[in-house]
Amino acid sequence: MLTERQINILHLIIQIYTTTGIPVGSKTLMNDGIAASSATIRNDMMVLEKYGFIEKTHSSSGRVPSIRGYRFYVDHILKPASVSSNELAVIKQSFGKDFYAINDIVEQSAKILSDLTSYTAFSLGPEVKERKLTGFRIVPLNAHQIMAIIVTDKGNVESQVFSIPTAISSEDIEKMIRIINEKLVGEPLLTVYHKLRTEIPLILQRYFQTPSGMMDLFDMVLGKAFEDRVFVGGGMNLLDFGVLQDLHQFKSLYSIINDKETLTTLLGNKSGEISIQIGNELGNDILNNMSLITASYEVKGHGQGTIALLGPTNMSYDKMIGLIEVFRQELATHLVDYYRSLDSSQTS
Amino acid sequence: MLTERQINILHLIIQIYTTTGIPVGSKTLMNDGIAASSATIRNDMMVLEKYGFIEKTHSSSGRVPSIRGYRFYVDHILKPASVSSNELAVIKQSFGKDFYAINDIVEQSAKILSDLTSYTAFSLGPEVKERKLTGFRIVPLNAHQIMAIIVTDKGNVESQVFSIPTAISSEDIEKMIRIINEKLVGEPLLTVYHKLRTEIPLILQRYFQTPSGMMDLFDMVLGKAFEDRVFVGGGMNLLDFGVLQDLHQFKSLYSIINDKETLTTLLGNKSGEISIQIGNELGNDILNNMSLITASYEVKGHGQGTIALLGPTNMSYDKMIGLIEVFRQELATHLVDYYRSLDSSQTS
DNA sequence: TATTAGCACTCTAATGAAACGAGTGCTAAC
DNA sequence: GTTAGCACTCGTTTCATTAGAGTGCTAATA
Numbered sequence: 082m083l084t085e086r087q088i089n090i091l092h093l094i095i096q097i098y099t100t101t102g103i104p105v106g107s108k109t110l111m112n113d114g115i116a117a118s119s120a121t122i123r124n125d126m127m128v129l130e131k132y133g134f135i136e137k138t139h140s141s142s143g144r145v146p147s148i149r150g151y152r153f154y155v156d157h158i159l160k161p162a163s164v165s166s167n168e169l170a171v172i173k174q175s176f177g178k179d180f181y182a183i184n185d186i187v188e189q190s191a192k193i194l195s196d197l198t199s200y201t202a203f204s205l206g207p208e209v210k211e212r213k214l215t216g217f218r219i220v221p222l223n224a225h226q227i228m229a230i231i232v233t234d235k236g237n238v239e240s241q242v243f244s245i246p247t248a249i250s251s252e253d254i255e256k257m258i259r260i261i262n263e264k265l266v267g268e269p270l271l272t273v274y275h276k277l278r279t280e281i282p283l284i285l286q287r288y289f290q291t292p293s294g295m296m297d298l299f300d301m302v303l304g305k306a307f308e309d310r311v312f313v314g315g316g317m318n319l320l321d322f323g324v325l326q327d328l329h330q331f332k333s334l335y336s337i338i339n340d341k342e343t344l345t346t347l348l349g350n351k352s353g354e355i356s357i358q359i360g361n362e363l364g365n366d367i368l369n370n371m372s373l374i375t376a377s378y379e380v381k382g383h384g385q386g387t388i389a390l391l392g393p394t395n396m397s398y399d400k401m402i403g404l405i406e407v408f409r410q411e412l413a414t415h416l417v418d419y420y421r422s423l424d425s426s427q428t429s
Numbered sequence: 430m431l432t433e434r435q436i437n438i439l440h441l442i443i444q445i446y447t448t449t450g451i452p453v454g455s456k457t458l459m460n461d462g463i464a465a466s467s468a469t470i471r472n473d474m475m476v477l478e479k480y481g482f483i484e485k486t487h488s489s490s491g492r493v494p495s496i497r498g499y500r501f502y503v504d505h506i507l508k509p510a511s512v513s514s515n516e517l518a519v520i521k522q523s524f525g526k527d528f529y530a531i532n533d534i535v536e537q538s539a540k541i542l543s544d545l546t547s548y549t550a551f552s553l554g555p556e557v558k559e560r561k562l563t564g565f566r567i568v569p570l571n572a573h574q575i576m577a578i579i580v581t582d583k584g585n586v587e588s589q590v591f592s593i594p595t596a597i598s599s600e601d602i603e604k605m606i607r608i609i610n611e612k613l614v615g616e617p618l619l620t621v622y623h624k625l626r627t628e629i630p631l632i633l634q635r636y637f638q639t640p641s642g643m644m645d646l647f648d649m650v651l652g653k654a655f656e657d658r659v660f661v662g663g664g665m666n667l668l669d670f671g672v673l674q675d676l677h678q679f680k681s682l683y684s685i686i687n688d689k690e691t692l693t694t695l696l697g698n699k700s701g702e703i704s705i706q707i708g709n710e711l712g713n714d715i716l717n718n719m720s721l722i723t724a725s726y727e728v729k730g731h732g733q734g735t736i737a738l739l740g741p742t743n744m745s746y747d748k749m750i751g752l753i754e755v756f757r758q759e760l761a762t763h764l765v766d767y768y769r770s771l772d773s774s775q776t777s
Numbered sequence: 778t779a780t781t782a783g784c785a786c787t788c789t790a791a792t793g794a795a796a797c798g799a800g801t802g803c804t805a806a807c
Numbered sequence: 808g809t810t811a812g813c814a815c816t817c818g819t820t821t822c823a824t825t826a827g828a829g830t831g832c833t834a835a836t837a
Contacts, residue, residue, distance in 0.1 A: 106829050118781050123830070141787040141830050182574075182590050220566055222580045225770075226530075228588065232570045240576065242530050242586045317683065320676045328668045335665065422573075454800050466810050471801070489801050489816045 083132070087125045090115055091134055092158050095146050099397045102323065104143030148360040151372070151394060155357050161403035168197060172408060176415050183207075183237055186419060188312040190388060190412050195315025197408075198401065200322070200392035201338060202314040205348055207386040207416065212237060213269050217261045219254055227254065233270065311344045322393040324370045333367045338391065348387050351375045355402065360394050370394050376405045378413040383420055388412065431480070435473045438463055439482055440506050443494050447745045450671065452491030496708040499720070499742060503705050509751035516545060520756060524763050531555075531585055534767060536660040538736060538760050543663025545756075546749065548670070548740035549686060550662040553696055555734040555764065560585060561617050565609045567602055575602065581618065659692045670741040672718045681715045686739065696723055696735050703753065708742050718742050724753045726761040731768055736760065 083091075093114060094105045107119040107126065115122055126144055129135045134150035137143075146154070175193040176186075187206040194202035216232035222242070230240045264280065265273050316338055325331050337343055347363070359372045368391075375389040388409055390401060431439075441462060442453045455467040455474065463470055474492055477483045482498035485491070494502070523541040524534075535554040542550035564580035570590070578588045612628065613621050664686055673679050685691055695711070703724045708717055716739075723737040736757055738749060 104829090108829080119829095120781050120783090121779080124780085127831080137830085139788055141828075142789080143829065216570060218568055220568065220578060222564060222578075222586060226586070228578060228586060230568060230570075230576060238570060238574070238576060238590045240588050317680055320680065332665055332668060452800090456800080467800095468802095468810050468812090469808080472809085475802085485801085487817060489799075490818080491800060 083128070084125070086115065086117065087129055088158065090122060090125050091129055091146070091150060091154065094135060094144055095150065095154050095158075095398075098146055099395050102395060104138055104145045106143035109143070146395070148362065148394070151359045151398070152362075155359070155398055155402075159399050159402065161406055162397075162399040164403050164407045168404065169407065171197060172411050176411060183416070183419065184310055184312075186412075186415060187310065187386065188314075190408075191312040191314030193314070194388060194390060194405075194408060195318060197404065198390060198392065199315070199318050200390050200396065200401075201316055201318050203338075203344060203348060203387075203389040203391070204312045204314070205345075205387040205389075206310055207380045207384045214266055214273050216266060217258070219258050221254060311341055311348070313338055313344075322371070324393045330367070337365070337367060347373065348375055348389050351377060351387075354378075355405065357398065357402075372396060372398075374398075374401055374405055376409045378409040380413055380416045380420065383416075386412070386416070431476075432473070434463065434465065435477055436506065438470060438473050439477055439494070439498060439502065442483060442492055443498065443502050443506075443746075446494055447743045450743060452486055452493050454491035457491070494743070496710065496742070499707045499746070500710075503707070503746055507747050507750065509754055510745075510747040512751050512755045516752065517755065519545060520759050524759060531764070531767065532658055532660075534760075534763060535658065535734065536662075538756075539660040539662030541662070542736060542738060542753075542756055543666060545752065546738060546740065547663070547666050548738050548744065548749075549664055549666050551686075551692060551696060551735075551737040551739070552660045552662070553693075553735040553737075554658055555728045555732045562614055562621050564614060565606070567606050569602060659689055659696070661686055661692075670719070672741045678715070685713070685715060695721065696737050702726075703750065705746065705750075720744060720746075722746075722749055722753055724757045726757040728761055728764045728768065731764075734760070734764070 090110060093110055097103075097105045097109065097113065107122040110122050111117065111119045117125075126135065129150070130137075130144070132149070133147055134153055135144040136147045138145055172193060175189065184206060187204050191202045191204035194204070212233040214231065215234045216230070218230040218232070220228045220230065222228055226242055228240055228242050230238065232238055265276060268276070316335060319325070319331060319334050319338070325334075343365075347365075355374065355376045357372065357374050360369055363369075363371070363373055370393060371391055372394045373389055373391050375387060377385045377387045379385050388405065390405060392401070438458060441458055445451075445453045445457065445461065455470040458470050459465065459467045465473075474483065477498070478485070478492070480497070481495055482501055483492040484495045486493055520541060523537065532554060535552050539550045539552035542552070560581040562579065563582045564578070566578040566580070568576045568578065570576055574590055576588055576590050578586065580586055613624060616624070664683060667673070667679060667682050667686070673682075691713075695713075703722065705720065705722050707720045711717075711719070711721055718741060719739055720742045721737055721739050723735060725733045725735045727733050736753065738753060740749070
């Protein structure tokens with residue numbers, strides 16, 4: 082096992098490397114708090130290297146933490162740094178404005194977090210799948226277009242404009258709306274989605290000759306409602322991570338962080354409240370020298386949301402963890418407040 | 430004045446430089462079509478340099494076209510290149526799919542044009558300001574939220590969700606809708622905007638104690654409808670222009686092309702159908718080594734739209750002009766078709 | 778046995794000299 | 808007016824040298 086000094090050395094290497102970005106040598110460590118000679122430190126570093134916690138960039142360079150080193154650090158050494166009162170003020174102030182919709186808060190939170198860290202932040206609102214359908218509207222705009230609106234119980238609204246075949250008259254649409262509202266409103270979206278595939282077509286056939294076109298329409302609207310809404314903040318900060326070899330790499334990166342598909346996979350299904358994935362643990366070659374900190378938060382009764390931070394592997398994990406810890410609580414609080422204001426106005 | 434050979438030399442310099450990106454020397458010109466010795470060509474180049482049409486990157490380098498040189502070229506020499514049948518096929522195919530809304534076509538056109546050129550493209554739909562308001566809906570979603578929808582005569586729809594103060598009852602909202610529809614529907618948006626500031630508040634005061642909140646709401650929705658919708662395609666292509674000194678510059682650039690404000694200024698008020706602005710003619714330091722080709726197109730009866738292409742100053746103007754010429758006609762045709770299908774279905 | 782001083786060795790980064798070559802301007806001849 | 812020839816300029820590439828930071832190893836020390 083590692084001695085206490087070896088652990089201290091690993092800790093210090095990470096601390097120094099995450100702030101300076103320069104490989105750390107034995108003398109630097111000696112002058113920066115390790116009470117031993119450079120030779121002794123070198124011996125310890127050899128041990129650490131044997132374990133695979135640190136590595137050299139070339140045969141006679143200082144040491145740099147490896148993925149395993151970071152992993153050991155975040156698992157056993159890291160203590161979240163406390164958040165400066167300054168940063169706290171910024172957070173509180175940024176959340177201080179009025180929001181019209183739930184997604185505004187979620188989107189804004191990604192922006193705040195990225196500004197605060199200079200990294201790239203993601204924000205995924207509380208679980209959509211638990212929501213219930215409280216209203217389904219179809220608004221005829223003209224003979225050729227309609228707008229379909231889905232309203233969920235918690236302030237989430239999706240709308241979409243459709244061109245419709247002239248074959249469907251506005252009377253038929255009225256009928257349609259009535260059916261939908263009778264059969265589907267009040268159900269969780271998941272159930273809605275299910276019924277839409279089983280029960281409803283049967284009923285619709287009584288009224289329409291060809292309900293399939295109408296079904297496609299529903300599919301699209303519901304698809305939109307289902308699609309987890311991921312928001313990205315500070316995508317351009319990628320440029321400053323200092324991990325880019327060439328511009329081509331930036332393009333790949335940028336397309337990754339804007340691909341909802343990839344993102345949802347990346348952010349979903351994390352164990353525990355705060356999870357850290359380092360370098361190749363992310364399972365994506367392009368993200369090899371980046372780390373992702375994912376934090377979920379509970380909004381009582383409304384499922385859980387997720388915020389995440391993507392930065393270089395050599396980020397200051399202690400600072401970031403401390404920050405995210407505060408941030409997610411702040412965000413959860415604001416969402417709870419928002420939901421409460423919604424609930425109270427509905428029951429009054 | 431310039432001799433014919435001098436003009437040929439300028440033309441060839443531009444042709445070579447726009448394809449290779451390397452400064453052009455006298456020998457290259459001699460081997461590439463100028464029937465004179467390198468010394469003679471050098472003499473002519475000195476003349477061209479006197480006029481400020483070409484310049485050296487250093488005291489003993491080949492020549493590079495200057496802004497004035499490009500300007501002379503596009504004004505007096507340039508002949509639009511014909512579009513390859515391949516490209517034409519791509520254009521037609523890309524426009525072949527079905528579109529739900531007018532803005533889908535406009536947005537898609539920016540994407541197509543940028544893909545085709547590897548530059549950055551902008552697309553600004555036919556003039557919004559000529560549109561008429563054909564419908565204004567307010568859909569109550571729950572006690573706390575409403576969705577306001579604006580419909581214009583030409584398939585354009587804007588919607589926005591609002592949280593409303595509980596002080597306004599749904600009955601009041603109903604009244605509101607009636608008033609709006611009586612007074613405003615059928616009017617051009619400009620008139621709507623005007624009446625909203627003069628007549629309507631008076632009427633509203635009969636029904637509401639405090640109509641100002643409602644007014645803010647209108648302002649926002651109308652603001653959204655007014656905001657010219659500019660779409661950007663291929664923003665990331667900026668990275669490949671080969672004009673970037675550092676990443677900081679890319680950030681500035683990227684924020685410029687995503688700032689609607691700047692864009693509308695950049696694209697608006699062009700004389701003639703196709704306009705070319707080169708380097709500092711754009712009046713923006715950050716765009717100093719870029720050129721913008723702006724083309725407007727007429728959609729009969731529905732105002733004019735604009736497409737534009739931003740590339741490096743050393744782009745192949747002849748190719749691009751040829752392409753844009755075809756492209757804008759194709760786009761106009763498709764928009765006309767779209768409007769016609771809308772009109773015919775409304776009058777039937 | 779753990780620690781330390783000392784030293785030879787390795788590798789990177791920075792510096793500068795030299796060679797190369799593409800291109801120019803000028804002069805003199807055609 | 809055109810051209811051949813030539814000296815000159817300047818950016819680019821190459822190569823060698825040097826300085827410096829850091830290592831691994833060995834032998835001495837507590």
